[in-house]
Amino acid sequence: MARLYFDHNATSPLRPAAREALIAALDAGNASSVHAEGRSARAKIENARGKIARHFGVRPELVVFTSGATEAANMVLRPALAGLACDRLLLGGGEHPCVVSGHGFAEAVRVALDGEGRLDLADLRAKLTGPGVPMLALQAANNETGVIQPVAEAAAFVHEAGGVVVCDAVQALGRVDCGFAATGADVLFVSSHKIGGPKGVGAAIFARRAVTPAEKLLRGGGQERGFRGGTENVAAIAGFAAAFSEVLAQGAAEMARLGALRDRIEADVLALAPEAVVFGAGAPRLQNTLAFALPGFSAETMVAALDVEGVALSSGSACSSGKVSASAVLGAMGVAPEVARCALRISLGWPNSEQEGVAFPDILAKVRQRMSQRR
Ligand code: PLP
DSSP: OOOEEOBTTTOOOOOHHHHHHHHHTTTOOOTTOOSHHHHHHHHHHHHHHHHHHHHHTSOGGGEEEESSHHHHHHHHOOSBBSSOBOOEEEEETTOOHHHHTTOOSSOEEEEOBOTTSOBOHHHHHHHHOSSSOEEEEEESBOTTTOBBOOHHHHHHHHHHTTOEEEEEOTTTTTTSOOSHHHHOOSEEEEEGGGGTSOSSOEEEEESSGGGSBSSOSBOSSOTGGGTBOSOOOHHHHHHHHHHHHHHHHHHHHHHHHHHHHHHHHHHHHHHHOTTOEETTTTSOBOTTEEEEEOTTSOHHHHHHHHHHTTEEOBSSOGGGTTSOOOOHHHHHTTOOHHHHTTEEEEEOOTTOOHHHHHHHHHHHHHHHHHHHHHO
16 A cells, blocks of 8 residues: 555645646746746736735735745744834744744743643733733644634734734645634735645735834845845745645535544544543644544654554654654643653645545554554
């Protein structure tokens, strides 16, 4: 059997439509040139921007292409905005390292998560009191647990306090509604490779000009309305737009199918190992994600053993894999370190089939059996 790739929250393979659009634009001209080659490249970029802008209901100039979500987070999490100045930053307890390390504030205050991984709204309200304009960075859904955050409720409190909400919609895009109306956010950012587009491209999307950053992160030739200098990656942007169109068209049906598959895998894992702990099980979760621990079986060893058996999944977040540190997200949820070190994440995506879901529990059982003999 071919390998089982169950790590779509780390990156999702290129969708055929994205590959086609990417390849078709590889030879594109410089979009700043006035000749036909340049105009054709410009048209591809503006077509992509238009699609994203229409979906989010904003003017095209409020969509800025970046090299991915990490760059977008670094661009937008700044105190000085075009229409106001923020004085302090609050961060959700489960934010991605690109938010935790990428912001431009002198310091940040973390808002607690509850035991299911959802933002503690009472803690947010307490931390919103005090002088100055707050900015809250809150993800729409967590990459490790799939837990969906109460962004709209949080945004209502932040707006009442005169603040701004920046939402990391990377894991939510195409999986749950992460538009401005659903989240109440002022700024959203997304990444192409999580939805089956090429890596190295993403976008920051602003609800209005007043919340765009006053300072430009990449100064240069004035591309992207001055927000990001540098010749645009036309092929990556075109591939991103193709993946974007596909998830908009198929996202709901795809998620329902993957949700049924995830539920089946979850039930099979619990039947195999009733002591397994499923993280965020009591909260709304992305339908493609299952984070669980088999207590006593180190995730590091399990990931390597499953890899040998042809299964690609991850322990904690891929961005922090390689480092053998406990998951900060599970820590913020109050998970005991000895359980957190056993945490595995299955994240499904567009190519995963029912047969793959059916095949997995037997492989897990085999690996678990082998590991128990070694203990
Ligand atoms: N935010 C979340 C929730 C993510 O899962 C990731 C990637 O793992 C990022 C941001 C960073 O995205 P990019 O790889 O486009 O920089």
